[in-house]
Amino acid sequence: MADWSRIEALPAERLETLFANDSGRLARLSLDVAGIHFDWSKTHLTPDAVAAFEALARETDLAGRREAMFGGSHVNVTEDRPVEHTAERGEGKAESVSRAASYHARMRAVIDAIEADAFGPIRHVLHVGIGGSALGPHLLIDALGRDSDRYDVAIVSNVDGMALDDVFDRFDPATTLLVVASKTFTTTETMMNAESVIAWMSGAGVEDPYGRVIALTASPEKAIDWGVDETRILPFSEGVGGRYSLWSSIGFPAAIKLGWEQFQELLDGAAEMDRHFRLAALHENAPALAAFADLYYTQVRHAETRAPFAYDERLRLLPSYLQQLEMESNGKGVTVDGQPVGRPTAAITWGGVGTDAQHAVFQLLHQGTHLVPVEFLAVIEAGDTLPAEHHRQLLLNAFAQGAALMKGKQAEDPARSYPGDRPSSTLLLERLDARTLGALIAFYEHRVFVNGVLLGINSFDQFGVELGKEMAKAAAQGGGDFDPSTNDLIARAGLA
Numbered sequence: 001m002a003d004w005s006r007i008e009a010l011p012a013e014r015l016e017t018l019f020a021n022d023s024g025r026l027a028r029l030s031l032d033v034a035g036i037h038f039d040w041s042k043t044h045l046t047p048d049a050v051a052a053f054e055a056l057a058r059e060t061d062l063a064g065r066r067e068a069m070f071g072g073s074h075v076n077v078t079e080d081r082p083v084e085h086t087a088e089r090g091e092g093k094a095e096s097v098s099r100a101a102s103y104h105a106r107m108r109a110v111i112d113a114i115e116a117d118a119f120g121p122i123r124h125v126l127h128v129g130i131g132g133s134a135l136g137p138h139l140l141i142d143a144l145g146r147d148s149d150r151y152d153v154a155i156v157s158n159v160d161g162m163a164l165d166d167v168f169d170r171f172d173p174a175t176t177l178l179v180v181a182s183k184t185f186t187t188t189e190t191m192m193n194a195e196s197v198i199a200w201m202s203g204a205g206v207e208d209p210y211g212r213v214i215a216l217t218a219s220p221e222k223a224i225d226w227g228v229d230e231t232r233i234l235p236f237s238e239g240v241g242g243r244y245s246l247w248s249s250i251g252f253p254a255a256i257k258l259g260w261e262q263f264q265e266l267l268d269g270a271a272e273m274d275r276h277f278r279l280a281a282l283h284e285n286a287p288a289l290a291a292f293a294d295l296y297y298t299q300v301r302h303a304e305t306r307a308p309f310a311y312d313e314r315l316r317l318l319p320s321y322l323q324q325l326e327m328e329s330n331g332k333g334v335t336v337d338g339q340p341v342g343r344p345t346a347a348i349t350w351g352g353v354g355t356d357a358q359h360a361v362f363q364l365l366h367q368g369t370h371l372v373p374v375e376f377l378a379v380i381e382a383g384d385t386l387p388a389e390h391h392r393q394l395l396l397n398a399f400a401q402g403a404a405l406m407k408g409k410q411a412e413d414p415a416r417s418y419p420g421d422r423p424s425s426t427l428l429l430e431r432l433d434a435r436t437l438g439a440l441i442a443f444y445e446h447r448v449f450v451n452g453v454l455l456g457i458n459s460f461d462q463f464g465v466e467l468g469k470e471m472a473k474a475a476a477q478g479g480g481d482f483d484p485s486t487n488d489l490i491a492r493a494g495l496a
C-alpha cells in the first residue's frame with residue numbers, strides 16, 4: 001500500500017493566504033501546453049503538496065507505468081491487453097502505431113469513396129453506437145462541425161425508439177449512410193437500432209440497405225456475420241478502449257463531417273499532449289498536476305464530486321464525455337491486485353455550461369455544504385458572429401466566478417455570507433480548433449491515468465457495467481431471478 005501520510009498531513013491554508021505568502025504561486029501553478037493555458041493557482045496545491053504527490057508518484061512508479069502504457073505492455077491487467085489509444089495518434093509501440101496508421105488510411109479511403117459517390121448520393125450519415133462509441137464523435141461534431149455543410153450527421157445511442165424516430169423524420173433513406181459503431185458488435189442497443197435503420201431503409205424501397213452500411217468495430221468477424229461487407233468494415237485494435245476510441249475508426253462520423261485534414265489535426269494535437277505528458281517533469285506536467293489536485297480534494301478534503309463548466313456552447317457536451325471517461329475509468333473499488341482500495345476513488349463528475357449554470361447550480365457551489373472543486377473552461381477566440389460584447393461577458397463571468405468562489409464575502413446576515421476558499425482551476429484555450437480539442441481530450445485521458453496509477457487501480461476495464469446488462473437480457477428473455485419490487489414493476493408495465 002502506498003504511503004499517503006505525508007499528503008494527508010498537508011496544512012490546510014486558505015487560498016488567499018497562499019497567494020499572499022508566495023509571489024511565485026501563479027507562475028508555478030500555471031502552464032501553457034498545446035494552445036491551452038492551465039491555471040491551478042486557485043487550488044490548494046502548494047510546493048509541498050506537489051512534492052508529496054511527486055513522492056507518491058515515485059512510490060507507485062508512475063513513470064514506469066506510463067512507459068509501460070506507451071510501450072505496449074499489457075497494463076490493462078484484468079483483460080490482459082495493452083492500452084493503445086495513444087498509438088492512434090502516432091505515439092506508442094512501433095507496431096501498434098503502424099497498425100493504427102494503416103487503419104486510418106483505410107478509413108480515409110472509404111471517406112474518399114463516399115465523397116466520390118461510390119455509395120450513391122449520400123447526404124445523411126446516421127451513426128448508431130452508445131457509450132464510447134457515441135460520446136466522443138458526438139462531442140467532436142458538436143464542437144467543431146457547426147459551420148460545416150458537408151453532411152448531415154446524427155448520432156443515435158439510446159434504445160428508446162424516440163431517438164431514432166426524430167432522425168427518421170428529417171433524414172431521407174435514399175441518401176442515408178448507416179454507420180454501426182460498436183467495439184464488440186454485440187451491444188444490444190446498437191444492434192437493435194441498426195436493425196431498425198435497415199428496416200426503415202428497406203421499407204422506403206432502398207434496394208440493398210446492407211450495401212449502405214459502414215461498420216466501425218474491433219470485432220470485424222461479428223460485423224460480417226451481421227451482414228456488412230468486409231470492404232466496408234473499418235477496424236480498430238482491441239487495445240483501444242471504448243471510452244478512448246474517438247481517435248480510431250470510431251471517429252469516422254467526425255472525420256466525414258469535418259474532413260480528413262481536421263481529423264488529422266485532432267490526432268496531432270493529442271500527440272502533442274502525449275509528448276508533453278511523457279517528457280515534462282511532474283511539477284510542470286499538465287495531466288499530473290491536474291491529477292494531484294483531484295487527489296488532494298478527494299483524499300484530503302473528502303470531496304465527493306468535481307464539476308467542469310464549459311463557458312463555451314461548443315463544449316457543452318464535454319461534461320457528459322468526461323463523465324464516462326472519468327467515472328467508468330476510475331470508479332473502481334479494488335486495486336490492480338484485487339485488494340480493496342481502502343480510499344475513495346473517482347469523484348463523481350458533473351458540470352454544465354456557463355453562464356447558464358450560474359443561474360441554477362452555482363448557489364450550492366458558493367454557499368452549500370459540499371466542497372466541489374470547479375473547473376472552468378473558456379476559449380479566448382469567440383466562435384460566434386455576434387457583437388464582441390457577448391464573448392466578453394461570457395469570459396468575464398467565468399473569471400469572476402472563480403474569483404468569487406475563492407474570495408467569498410462576509411456579511412452580518414449569515415444567509416448573505418460566502419465562506420470563500422472554494423477551489424477552482426481554469427483551462428483557457430487560445431481557440432477551439434481540432435488541434436486544441438485533440439490536446440484537451442488527451443490531457444483528460446492522461447489525467448485519468450495518473451489518478452488511476454496513484455490509486456493503484458486499473459483504469460481500463462469496466463466490469464461494473466456488466467451485471468445490469470445481464471439482468472436486463474435475462475428479463476428480456478422472460479427469465480431472471482428478481483426481487484418482489486422488480487417483479488411488480490415488470491408486471492405493472494405489462495412486460496411479464
Ligand SMILES: O=P(O)(O)OC[C@H]1O[C@H](O)[C@H](O)[C@@H](O)[C@@H]1O
Pocket residue numbers: 130131132133181182183184185186187190242243328462465
Ligand atoms: O462499442 P461497444 O462494444 O458497443 O460498447 C459500447 C459501450 O458499452 C459498454 O457497456 C461500456 O460501458 C462502454 O465502455 C462501451 O463504450
